[in-house]
Amino acid sequence: MGTETLAEIINAYELTIACEKCGAQSQQSIGWIRVHRDMKCPGCEAVIVLNTSRITGTIRSVERRLNDLQSQLTERIRKL
Secondary structure, three states, rough: OOOOOOOHHHHHEEEEEEEOOOOOOEEEEEHHHHHEEEEEEEOOOOEEOOOOOOHHHHHHHHHHHHHHHHHHHHHHHOOO
């Protein structure tokens, strides 16, 4: 098993990005999304804005869930 940090795991986590124009979906890592403001749709070439409240909310939700999971695992390991 690797020794990735939680931040590395979060950055590698992939989200599904959907084009509002044609519905095409693509996967992008959170790390990639953080450094790009927008992207071209692989289907119709429309510009997809990435720094929307929906996408940033999803990223925060992933961060929260993984932080909670890490806390739970740390607690269980301490009890062993």
